[in-house]
Amino acid sequence: MAKAKRIYGCTECGATFSKWAGQCGECGQWNTLIETVLESSTSGGSGRGGWAGQQAQIKTLAEVSIEEIPRFSTSSSELDRVLGGGLVDGSVVLIGGDPGIGKSTILLQTLCNIAQKLPALYVTGEESQQQVAMRARRLDLPLDQLKVMTETCIESIINVARMEKPRVMVVDSIQTIFSESLQSAPGGVSQVRESAAHLVRFAKQSGTAIFLVGHVTKEGSLAGPRVLEHMVDTVLYFEGESDGRLRMLRAVKNRFGAVNELGVFGMTDRGLKEVANPSAIFLSRAQEAVSGSVVMATWEGSRPMLVEVQSLVDESHLGNPRRVTLGLDQNRLSMLLAVLHRHGGIPTYDQDVYLNVVGGVKVLETASDLALVAAIISSLRNKPLAHDLLVFGEVGLSGEIRPVPSGQERLKEAAKHGFKRAIVPKGNAPREKITGIEVLAVTRLEQALDALFE
Template sequence: MARLKTKFTCQECGYESAKWLGKCPSCGQWNTFVEEAEDKKGGNTISGLSAKAVNIADIAADIEERFSTGINELDRVLGGGLVKGSMVLVGGEPGIGKSTLILQLCQSIGGSFNILYITGEESVNQVKMRGNRLGVDSGRLMMAAETAFSAVEKLINETQPGLLIVDSIQTVYDELLTSAPGTVSQVREVTLRLMRLAKTKGVVVLLIGHVTKEGSIAGPRVLEHMVDTVLYFEGERHMSYRILRAVKNRFGSTNEIGIFEMVDSGLEQVSNPSEIMLSEKPENTSGSVVAASMEGTRPMLIEIQALVCETGFGMPRRMATGIDYNRIVLLIAVLEKKAGLGMHDNDAYVNVVGGMKVTEPACDLAAAAAIVSSFRNRPVESGTVCIGEIGLTGEVRAVGRIEKRIMEAKRIGFKRCIIPAGNMKAVARMKDMGDMVIQPVDTIGEAISLI
């Protein structure tokens, strides 16, 4: 009898080995090798589509066909809607609201095609109960609790959907493979077959994926390479706000974010994030400063808080949440050297309110102002927004799209903007400034004297 050939595959990166290994030589992870039967099936290319090369000039260029999902925040992240024949992966922590978002999409999406919802984790009853709560009763929506790929394929042929939803990709398995559902080879194979289907039939495939402890989508990294768009749904567990981000998008920008609030009746769009981020901002308290950050093309006002207090140990502590730790250490060093702040025996904690993460250097000035305000225990005058990047020599550098940031501040009702002097040219061209006071600064020292 022929011996069953097996191989060992790293569940993190897909590296294959003939022997079991404790540490993966490719990605360096420990204990990730799982024994799997070797499959003699063909390679992993989209075969059967076209076997000959064509000149780019001769390709009939279909206009990218997009469907609006009916949810503006989702459309924004997708770059204007779902593209026909594309494959989208939605990842996120357990219970964050992936299934809720996708079920709401089934109700709101435009077009007249059928929707097939494959649920591998919940029974159709459970999904129906959620549907009742969310007000989903679309006549186009077909449901099936299936996990075997052949059954899924049969259902697709029967219902001919324009949109296929698989919740979740880790539960679907191909019977021809012996490895367990959710393993690298299963996830890769099933995704590949679904991708072939999406490209040949022009079906939009929406996959829901689990994330690992480390926060990446469970299964091989190749999964993220295979699909067209990867969206991450994130948020603090105890907060009702959820942020949808594109990590990869073949049909749009990855800078845009969508903001939702989880309420009884499902996910509600938050079209006015600045107001919510600032809704609980304390007035006349030291250590709280408003920054204007750009999230994609949308300006957003964010509150940055700092707490500076005397250190109890020999080594002062620095902590940063929602903003790069190294950036904070650097800003403190600049403040010490250029503004004469004696921070060497003070702890500093900096936090971006509302679970937001800022990566933009344009928020430097606000973070530095918050630290100084807390250090001196003097509040920054209310109605002030600080914008600017801080350089190592203490200079305040110009930032991009200053007009949008200032207009957002004006819209929310702020009265004063401290901005880099280098941005004044652009500001001088702006109209309808109302009673907004613009104060240009060249250095961090000047900025501190203003607050």
């Protein structure tokens, strides 16, 4: 009888060791090593050495075909945008997000629509077939073509998929799937990694596009080993509040398209609906101009998007004034307040500063610097900014206003939504006049502050 091999895997980073230790030697975390029993293989041959026994071929880069990879639509323009233009045969897409955010909903909608034209298979390890059917009926989706299977054994899933030959397959979720070759419980590091490896291998061999649903930790990152994100082709994250109406789907890794591409959806009683013009949604402002509010143009993937930035500056009664941000970088705020004091002569050391991006959007690019400063000054002086004013630009530590990428496209998006005036870096000033909007180019923070209340 073959002797079972025991290894110890880290639940944080996925590293494996032959002996147990209190601390992981790779990531430094304590008490994260879990014992796993591996059954030794007696087949002699390796099924992992190649795909279907094929020998690897070597080519020069000049010999490799560079034809564009064919794609097919998911019947959702926003999902196609995030994926880089559609699904690629043989690709593996990992979708993560908080519970109840809409992962299963959008995949069920997508597969029901794809199944009308192409063979599709929905594999669920968390729900019964009746539960999936009830959700599909509630969302008023076409039910006659999509095939559903409830299974958690990866070997059984692969065998059924080889017989059914689906063009697209969903596995919900990867944390519930296990392999019979391992003795550990489902959801463990080794099980998640082994199950994902089986699915990736099957996708590359058969050309089936696979969606994997992944759980997230309380910090918001995908649960399980980090190696899971390296094994797949695309990683998508759902953003937004589960009790809110808007959902943002962001690509953080994409081998077939741009990263940081953003798709916007609205949650309704009929499921997730596409938001074709997100700027109009995020600009649902009050009719009257209020202090501490300004609109900026952020760049998400391949398109500009207008969002409202709000600030509240109030007298602090604490020894250390509060600096709170939602959807923004808190360290960036501290830096901008220091620049504002040094080069603008406006101290905030005795003020609490709160910043928020309306709609739950996360804005981490430096183009938001000038808009944040404008919102802070407006709230501090209690002077509303013009309702049709747009502000964007990067603020340097020496008080200079630096240009940002795609300035022309941002201005054109603002003009399309009726903005009449814009304060931008001099490097982003348009060479030709943009109809309907007056552009004021500045090079220093002092010039920008003087131009805000003209």
